[in-house]
Amino acid sequence: MPSLLRFLLALAFAALLSACGRAPPPAAPAAAPAATYAQTLASVQARLPAARYATNDFIPDAGTPPPAFDRRVRLRIGMPWLLNDEEAPWYIAQEKKFFAAAGLDVELLSGGPAHNYLAVLAGGGVEIGVINMTTQVTKFVASPTGADVVIVAVTLRRTPEAILAIDHDTPRDRRSTRVLRAADFAGKTIAVETTSQYVMESVLALNGQPPGEVKFLRVSTVDTLIMRRVDGMASWIVNQPRLLEDAGYLNWVAYPLAQHGWEGAADVSVVRRDFLRDQPDVVRRYLWALRQAVEFMLDEPVAAAEITSRYATGQPLTPAQVLRRFELQRDLVLGDGRAGLLRADPDAIDRTAAHMVRAGVIALPAAPR
Amino acid sequence: MKAPLPFLLVLLAVPAAWQLAIWCFEPKPAFLPPPAMVAGVLWTERSALLGHTLVTLGEAVLGYAIANVFALGCALFCFHVGGAERVLAPWLVALKNVPFPTVASILVVVMGDSLGPKLIVVVLVTFFPILANLNKGLKTADPVLIDRLRTLHATRWQIFRKAAWPAAIPFYLAAHEIAFTGSIIAAIVAEWLFAQRGLGFLIVQASTQFRTDRLFAVTLVASVVAMLVYGLVGLAERRVLRWQRA
Amino acid sequence: MITVSQVSKRFPGGTVALDQIDLTVARGEFVSLLGPSGCGKSTLLRLLAGLDTATSGIVQVGGLAPVEACRRGAIGVAFQRPALVPSRTALENVRLTLEIVRRPGSFTPAELLRQFGLEAFGHHYPHQLSGGMQQRVNIACALVHRPEILLLDEPFGALDEITRESLTGWLRGVISATGQTVVLVTHSVEEAVTLSHRIVLMRPDPGRIHSVSEVPAAARIGDWTAPAVVAEVTHLRRRLHGVVPAGAAA
Structure with a gap:
């Protein structure tokens, strides 16, 4: 029994030692950015340019007629959060049959705190991942354990x-x-x-x-x-x-x-690079439907809010609450103007990535990726 | 020393199976990074990993020490006050089953990002197995021995010290096997929920940065720490219970 | 030394374990309580040890209430199952008694074990000792503080016949050397005959004293085959048959 007492004492002593005796380590891995911001930005543009992982080439212009297709395609889309009004455009595209008109049979998969649709996307679990922020995609692409994915559209063009x-x-x-x-x-x-x-x-x-x-x-x-x-x-x-x-x-x-001065975009549609290469028309059809939905949301907010409140099963919302969100996010969706709906800004993504490098959140790959 | 051998086996078998899986299935590094990649992280980030490990270990050990003091106090109280255990049990069960995320957010709001909330989570996780085992162990005290001590007019405390406590020791040690390693997990969960440092925080950080390699590195470190703690308990057990093998 | 007068013990539920018991044990006397199961002999011993209280009547040990006698360390007990702490060596177990009761004139634990022929086993743990050795340690635990009264509840009941016989002889030697007043509860007629000055025969339902008999000095010897022992055992056994209720013998 005295040995047990000694054991307990040693335990308490070790506890005190390890709890008090240590200076707090840095939370982020030390990045030690000796370079200026401009130099860091130059490195980002050389080694991790957003132009490599973000494209606006598949976004249709306003007023484009429904795309022709030879066969219907099943599309699984990972949503950025629990089904609430953040996903309004996708509900609208379903409800107003924009997806159907583009030959897409869409299944919307709920997101949430435990969901990482970038990894699921990389693993082939979904065809399209809608990711909260462009910064997340930057982190994924920069990570040595990431994968080759491409941003094809952003719904909130300014960061919320x-x-x-x-x-x-x-x-x-x-x-x-x-x-x-x-x-x-x-x-x-x-x-x-x-x-x-x-x-x-x-x-x-x-x-x-x-x-x-x-x-x-x-x-x-x-x-x-x-x-x-x-x-x-x-x-x-x-x-x-x-x-x-x-x-x-x-x-x-x-x-x-x-x-x-913080540039980012939210609700980011992301696909695997091989998917974009093999089925560019499917991406075009998806973006056509999404564009119709976003325009409907801007033009017919009342009807859009009613649809959204019905679809938002993850968080009960009244149409009035949804309308308030639409009001708050309108400028973010529009960005620099209606013509540019859904378009990402690769230069802005690079500028933010440079801040991320300096904050030690990402490390740039040695060779261009 | 037979004990380290199975542990050594784990240390060899896990990386071997891991590398084999990489060769056979060629998974994406987002799911299963190769061992060499993880080893690289372990090496280049060793000082940060060590620092965070010490933070976690400190919380775990300190919280565990507090849990032991509480559990011993509670067990002593239950032993001395007849019926106390029956009165306490529902309270303890209710307290035990409060979901941590709920508690955590309340704790961090009330106490901030201090040591307090983490210690409370560790105590909540580890207190009950210790107390339950102690109570059970104290009850296994030999009634004949207790009768003998009573005829010597032993006090309640003497009966506890001389008869009940020795009977409870094997149970108490068994509790450590579960609860001490549990304290590490508890500290990690607490950090994962609300801290800014420690292995749990590293897990959140690594996963939000999609750094599966770092995630695996942290997991490895946590496993090794848990194994060491388990080994320590085993060592203590061998020392304290060496009479059983005499 | 021990006075039991008009003592009854009723358990909750109505079982009458002891009914109107009267018994006196003189200083230095060795008395055995003999009888079939359920005759209340162990209950009586527990009353003497202060582990239970009588429903009515008076129990006095050395002129004191049993609990008070315990407080003064006047009582030593040994039960059928050795009350040893498994994590303590034989020596430490004997010391345990002295850790609780400090009395002038106590034996030295090591010395007592030596006298008990256990010198070589002082540092053995209970599980390393044979049943007979464990029981000797157990009795050493009961004796080490040199109590005036020794209460034994079938101390050899779980041992094989040969060990039992040899330990009985050993115990007689120990008691004659230490001079304690002893009350022994036993099933064994031979044990009772070869150890006791007096044998109290009890009968069950309810527990009562059937008869008390003096044992002739010639029967208090080590050899269970000696004619005096055999005669006394036979005599007692016959009386024992008389107290077992009809039909219960099978």
Whole structure:
């Protein structure tokens, strides 16, 4: 029994030793970017150019008639999230028979926190993966354990990412007119996900706020914002503000990253390169249907919201709630104009990739990929 | 020393089977990266891996020590106060079965990204197997021995120390086999849910960066740590229970 | 030394284990409680040891309530199953008693084991000892603090006949050297005859004293085949037949 006591003591001692005696290691692998941003960008353009993994060549122009096809094709599409209103264009394409008109029998597969449709896509489990952000595709392509995939369209052409906050100086039942600046986050705590912390840090740094002065906490519910446990929250402008409004907080205020030098696009349609090479017409047909759906969503928001609320089985939503999202995301869908719907910007993807390299989130391949 | 041999077998067989799978099925590295690739990560990122491992180990061991103190206290209480176990049991079961993601988000909101929430998760995971085994072990104390001690007018505490505790030791050690390795998993899960460092965090980071090679490296490190801990328990068991082999 | 007067023990559920028992044991006396199963002899021993309380009547040990006698370390007990801690050596098990009861004049554990012929086995764990050795260690545990009274509940009941016979002889030697007052519960007529000054014959349903008999000194010897022993055993066995309820003998 004394030996057991000694064992327990040793245990406690080891615990103290390992808990206290060690300096915290860096969270991200040390990237040590000695290069300037311009040099890093040049390296990205040389070794991991987005022009290699993003193409707009298969997106039809507005007003293109339904494409001809010899045979119907079955298409499995991995959705970016649980079936909510983020996937409105795909529901519309089903409901309005745009997919059918393009000869596509589409099955929409729900996404969610445990789903990684890039890996599934690489493994052949789906023909098309709709991925949250272009940055994810960049990470996948840059990874030594990634695969050769290509972005063929983006639905939100500007990034919906924002730091969401509540303006406590404005009454809850009124909209805030406040404009947030990066310096407002000095000494504050921002709720992030692992995937978004480097983004927040990069954007704050770009706007003159040293990220070292900001604290980050890994939580993801707006309750933490309401409870004032955090001051800001990494979120999508089209989504969480709506949750705050539903909870009675109209006084939210956001710091949209797209307006502060962070370029990205969301709801990204991705295919395997061999699929694009072997069946380019299928990709064209898919993008034709998607374009019809997005235009319908822009032109007929009420009907689109009604369809969406019926299809969104993963998160019950009223048509009014869906309409609010459409309102919040309209500019992001349009980007630089209606003519460019669904088009990605490879140069912008490169500029963001350079930030990712500097943040140590990706490492560039030695040879061009 | 017979014990390390099977472990050695694992260390040899797993990479062999792994490489064989690579040759036979040629899976995409996104699913199964080749061993050499993972070994490369283990080598180039060794200092970061070591740092994160120590963080995880620290949380696990500290949380485990706390769980032991609580479990021993609880078992002692149940032993001394008749009926306490029956009263406590439903509370403990209810507490045990609270789903971690729910607890985790509450904990991290209340306590922030501090050591606290991780320790609580480790304690929640490991406390119950220890307590259950202790309670069971204490009950196996020889009633004849207890009668003998009573005729010597032994106190309740003496009966615990001299009769019940020695009877509970093998059970207590068996609990360590499950719970101590469980504490590592618990710490990893806690980090995976809300931390910014540790092996669990590395797992999230690696998976969001689609770095399957790093994911495998972290998994390997975690397995080795768990095996070492298991070995340590085995060693302690051999020492404490050496009378059984006399 | 031991006084039991008008003692009854009723268990919850109504079983009467002991009914109106009167018994006195003098200092230095060796008394055996003999009788068939269910006659309450073990229950009586537990009352003497303070492990149970009588429903009515008075039990006194050395003029004290049994629990009080225990507190003073006046009682040593050994049961059929050795009460040994498996993770302690023989010597450590004997020491265990002294860890709880500190009395002046206690035996030295090692010395006691030597006297018990277990010198070479002091550092053996119980599972390394034979049943007979375990029981000797067990009795050493009961004796080491030199209690005035030794209570034995079928200490040799689980041993083979030969070991049992030799241990009986050994025990007689030990007791005559230490001079304890002993109450022995046993099934074995031979054991009772060759060890006791007096034998209390009990009968079941409810547990009562049937008769008390003095054992002639000539029968208290080691050789179970000696005519005096055989005669006394035969005599007692006949009386024992009388107390077994009809039909229960089979």
